[in-house]
Amino acid sequence: MTTTYVLRGARPLGGEPADVVLSGGVITEIAAPGAAAVPDDAAADVVEIDAADHVLLPGLVDLHTHLREPGREDAETVASGTRAAAAGGFTAVHAMANTSPVADTAGVVEQVWRLGQEAGWVDVHPVGAVTVGLGGERLAELGAMADSAARVRVFSDDGKCVHDPILMRRALEYVKAFDGVVAQHAQEPRLTDGAQMNEGVVSAEIGLAGWPAVAEEAIIARDVLLAEHVGSRLHVCHLSTAGSVEIIRWAKGRGIDVTAEVTPHHLILTDELARTYDPTYKVNPPLRTAKDVEAVRAGLADGTIDIVATDHAPHTREDKDCEWGAAAFGMTGLETALAVVQQTMVDTGRMTWADVARVLSANPARIGRIDATQGRPVAVGEPANLTLVDPAATRTVDGAAQATASGNTPFAGRELPGRVVATFLRGRATVLDGAPVAAPAGATRGGAR
Ligand SMILES: NC(=O)N[C@@H](CC(=O)O)C(=O)O
Ligand SMILES: [Zn+2]
Ligand SMILES: [Zn+2]
Numbered sequence: 001m002t003t004t005y006v007l008r009g010a011r012p013l014g015g016e017p018a019d020v021v022l023s024g025g026v027i028t029e030i031a032a033p034g035a036a037a038v039p040d041d042a043a044a045d046v047v048e049i050d051a052a053d054h055v056l057l058p059g060l061v062d063l064h065t066h067l068r069e070p071g072r073e074d075a076e077t078v079a080s081g082t083r084a085a086a087a088g089g090f091t092a093v094h095a096m097a098n099t100s101p102v103a104d105t106a107g108v109v110e111q112v113w114r115l116g117q118e119a120g121w122v123d124v125h126p127v128g129a130v131t132v133g134l135g136g137e138r139l140a141e142l143g144a145m146a147d148s149a150a151r152v153r154v155f156s157d158d159g160k161c162v163h164d165p166i167l168m169r170r171a172l173e174y175v176k177a178f179d180g181v182v183a184q185h186a187q188e189p190r191l192t193d194g195a196q197m198n199e200g201v202v203s204a205e206i207g208l209a210g211w212p213a214v215a216e217e218a219i220i221a222r223d224v225l226l227a228e229h230v231g232s233r234l235h236v237c238h239l240s241t242a243g244s245v246e247i248i249r250w251a252k253g254r255g256i257d258v259t260a261e262v263t264p265h266h267l268i269l270t271d272e273l274a275r276t277y278d279p280t281y282k283v284n285p286p287l288r289t290a291k292d293v294e295a296v297r298a299g300l301a302d303g304t305i306d307i308v309a310t311d312h313a314p315h316t317r318e319d320k321d322c323e324w325g326a327a328a329f330g331m332t333g334l335e336t337a338l339a340v341v342q343q344t345m346v347d348t349g350r351m352t353w354a355d356v357a358r359v360l361s362a363n364p365a366r367i368g369r370i371d372a373t374q375g376r377p378v379a380v381g382e383p384a385n386l387t388l389v390d391p392a393a394t395r396t397v398d399g400a401a402q403a404t405a406s407g408n409t410p411f412a413g414r415e416l417p418g419r420v421v422a423t424f425l426r427g428r429a430t431v432l433d434g435a436p437v438a439a440p441a442g443a444t445r446g447g448a449r
Contacts, residue, residue: 002427003045009033010051010388012378014353020056022384025427030380051388054421057357059091059122059385060338061364061374063154063183063261064237064309066330067093067124069115070108071100076314076405078112081334082121084312084404086430088334089387089420092123092365092374097134098159104129104140106148113150121430125370128152130171130182134160139170146178153369156183158237159284161219163189168223172232179369181259183235184223186244187285191215196325198271198286206275208324211286213241220244224251224258235367236260238311240285242295249304259367261309262296264333264340265410269293273410279320279327280410283313300359301350307363310337314406331410335402339416342391347417353391384427393419403436 004023011017012030019036021029029036038046062085068076078095085093095112097103103112109126116124128145132138134157145152155175162168162184171182192215197203199210220236224247227234236248239260248260265283270290273281281287299305313330320327341360345351351359357378365375376382396415399407423431430437 003047003429004039005424005427005429006036006038006046006048007051007056007388008048010054010056012056013357014055017052020378022386022424022427025384027378027380027382027384049388049422053390053392055353055389055391056378057089057353057387057389058361058375058378059387059423059425060089060360061368061370062090062093062310062312062334063307063364063368064158065093065095065312065334066098066314067095067112068099068314070111075316075319078115078124079119080403080405081312081314082116082119082124083436084334084402086121086423086425087403087420087436088336089338089389089423090122090334091385091387091423091425092125092370094125094127094154094368096158097127097129097156102129102133103127104132106141106144109145109150109152110148121436122425123370123374125154125368126150126152127154127156127158127183130155130157130162131167136160136162136164136167139167139174142171142174142180143177146180153178153180154183154235155180156185156237158183158185161185161187161189163219165222165226169226169230172227172234173230176232181233181235181367183237184219185237186216186219186223186239188215188218191218196282197274198288200271200289202271202274208274213243213288216241216285217243217247220247224248224256227258228254228256232257234258238263238266238285238309239305240266240288240292240296242292245295245299245304249299252304259306260304261307262300262305263311264308264337265331266296267293267300267308267344268340269410277324279322279324280331280408282324282327282329283331284329297344297350300345307359307367308337308341309364310334312404314404315408316406320408331408332402332404332406334404336397336409336411336416338389338420339418342418343416346391384424386424387420388422390419390421391417395419
């Protein structure tokens with residue numbers, strides 16, 4: 001027996017209050033508050049949720065998550081990472097390919113896809129590697145991954161830049177055959193050899209090797225021109241500089257088919273944090289300056305930047321609790337992403353909740369070509385992939401209390417606004433009262449496509 005949920009007085013996309021009824025995996029009714037008819041069938045299992053003043057969003061979609069399985073199950077597994085995703089309000093994630101073995105064959109992407117289905121927390125869409133072993137030398141079997149059960153549409157060597165322009169050109173040409181996209185980690189390797197943090201005043205003062213903005217911008221400029229030349233689709237991962245925003249704005253003005261993402265941490269944190277020498281703040285691309293933070297906020301608000309993607313990058317204590325130079329790059333983000341977007345964009349008046357639904361759900365679903373089932377409007381007949389948020393709540397982030405298996409959150413001890421009260425995947429609650437609920441094994445089997 002499946003449960004019918006009645007969300008009383010929720011505000012779809014932050015609009016007028018309504019009763020929203022979820023039944024049989026879809027939204028079956030949206031009525032005036034108090035008017036939704038509750039089935040009085042004794043056999044029906046009906047749960048009413050007081051959602052007064054809660055914002056109802058389409059389930060969030062992350063285009064950039066590191067789940068670490070296979071290979072680094074000590075940092076995260078598909079099960080722990082997707083449970084963290086559900087806790088953060090997500091109903092779908094794209095799992096990056098830099099696993100061990102690398103997700104560069106149909107076999108590996110199908111394994112990750114199946115593990116996602118078995119876990120049942122969110123839809124897991126594997127990202128396929130662009131080059132064999134992320135080696136940057138030979139194209140991987142992009143077509144075989146696209147045709148596999150995992151139906152891969154996003155290809156990325158994330159963690160490494162596809163720096164050979166001929167390979168990048170071929171990849172862009174190749175993915176056109178199946179409407180795929182190449183998601184580039186834009187980092188000129190020679191300009192960033194040994195780099196530890198943003199190159200600027202702070203790196204000069206504290207004596208860490210700098211990663212100049214131009215190393216990101218030069219690759220983005222090259223790639224938008226390549227995408228234009230071959231008439232293909234490019235996505236830019238985690239852009240972080242004011243110059244990158246300008247280049248994307250220029251490319252879009254020219255009609256180039258490019259999309260771009262910014263991470264929550266680049267919307268709020270700056271390279272001043274490197275003065276602590278706390279490797280929690282070591283990330284790729286590095287935290288930049290306040291001027292860059294302002295530029296990415298403006299770019300997100302005006303649509304130049306299409307999406308917020310977490311770049312959730314869990315690392316074990318051993319890989320993070322060491323001196324800065326030896327520590328791994330990356331920070332977790334699934335369970336704090338929505339709160340950071342609320343704080344930086346909604347509570348500042350720069351974006352509405354409808355805009356949040358666009359950058360955290362509809363746009364990433366469209367870029368990943370999963371928009372037949374995810375990132376849909378909150379409307380009758382649509383799949384009940386939904387997130388219920390209490391924007392008035394606040395919390396102090398406790399790394400140890402998070403669902404992710406890794407503790408490298410840069411927001412530990414910070415007070416952040418908003419709380420994910422409930423998450424629904426095809427009408428089934430994965431989170432209730434702010435806590436993940438046990439997902440039956442194989443709960444999403446057959447439904448994730
Ligand atoms: N963002 C990071 O600092 N690290 C990522 C790789 C990446 O996203 O480039 C990781 O896999 O740990
Ligand atoms: Zn990257
Ligand atoms: Zn990444």
